[in-house]
Each structure stands twice: as structure tokens, then as C-alpha cells.
Amino acid sequence: MRRARGFTLLEVVVAVGITAMMGVLIAAAFQSGYRTKELVEAEGDRYRALRTGTERMAREISNAFVSDHYDTRRFRDQNDRPTNFIGTRDRLLFTTMAHQRLYADAKESDQMVVEYFTKTIPGPGGQSKMNLMRREDSILDERIDRGGTEDILVENVKRIDFAYWDSDKKDWVDEWDTRRIEKKSILPVRVRFSIYALDENGREARYVTQSRIVLNTEIPRF
DSSP: OOOOOOOOHHHHHHHHHHHHHHHHHHHHHHHHHHHHHHHHHHHHHHHHHHHHHHHHHHHHHHTBOOBSOSOTTTSOSTTSOSOOEEEOSSOEEEEESOOOOOSTTOSOOSOEEEEEEEEEEEOGGGOEEEEEEEEEESSOOSOTTSOSEEEEEESSOSEEEEEEEETTTTEEESOEETTSGGGTTBOOSEEEEEEEEEOTTSOEEEEEEEEEOSOOBOBOOO
């Protein structure tokens, strides 16, 4: 009988080396695919947060209002009345009828005060990031610029720009204040807000949305 031939030591070493190399390549492919999956999911979550935030802002701004119906013995004039629309280039404070009651039998109305602004918050490792904040107060009180609760609307933004359409000038303006006599009874027809943030390539991108204010004249006193 012929003696059965086996593998030489060199052949075994070569086979083990090829198998190990294939394992390393497969592991690297899986790791790269997992990192790509994480990046895609992170970008998807970011765009979802931007879309949700802008939709909420558009809904609340479209329901903005000012009213001349207030207690003149408590509030002297439009400067301290409980409803106003005060907008600058990087901040917007207004009263709106877009409040949603989250609890049954809550002693709240459809009216609320909303403010949008950016705020730098310290992060881990000493790195800080700027977030788009939203302040809400369901009670219309003497000082609409105080009180309520603050929450992060969109994380890690560069800045936000507001612009207000002036029907008389037929142009966008950088501020709107109903505490002024000439703006006391009117609101801008449209509000444009632009959120600047980094895209997936690390470049600054601009996300623009416009909101049309339905009730852009003052609710008169009866």
C-alpha cells in the first residue's frame, strides 16, 4: 500500500496566513459598514430634528397674534400689554394660539408665549456647542420675556436668522416690534427663518423656511 501524503509545514503556514488575511479583510469590511451605518443614521436623525423643529416653528409662528383687548388699569399701554410680537435678526418673542394641552382638564388655553433664540451650552471635554432653544410659557402675564420653560429645539447649530416681510416696503426687514406705535396693530405677513448648521461633509449649510401669519392684524377691543 502507498503511504498517504499529508500537508507539509509550509503549506499549513500558507493556508493559515491566507485564512487570517481573509478574516482581517472581512472584519474590516464589517467595521467599515457599521461605521457607515452609524453615520447615515446620525445624519438621518439630524435632518429629522431639523425638519421637525422647522415644522413646529412654522406652525407656531403662523398662529401668532396681538390683541388690544386687555385690562388698561393693569397694563398701561402696548409696551407692557400681555400680547406682543418682538422680532430681531437672531431672536423672536411672540404670543401665539398654537398651544397644545398635554394633560386632560389642564387649566390652559390655546394662547401661550414662545421665544426662539440660540444658546451656547458647555459639552463634554470642554467643547461647547450652540443650540436652537425654545422657551414656552402657557400663562400670559405682565412680562412675556420672563418665565416658562426652556428646551432644546435643534442641537448643534451655527446661527439662526429671522426676516419679516413688510407689506408697505415690499421687502424683508430685520426687526419687527409691535410695542412701537407704527407697528402696534399689525404683524408681518410672512416670517422667514434660516437655520445654519454643518452638513454631512462638514460644510455650513442653510435651511430656509417661511411661515405665513394668518391673523396679521390686531384683535380689536370690544
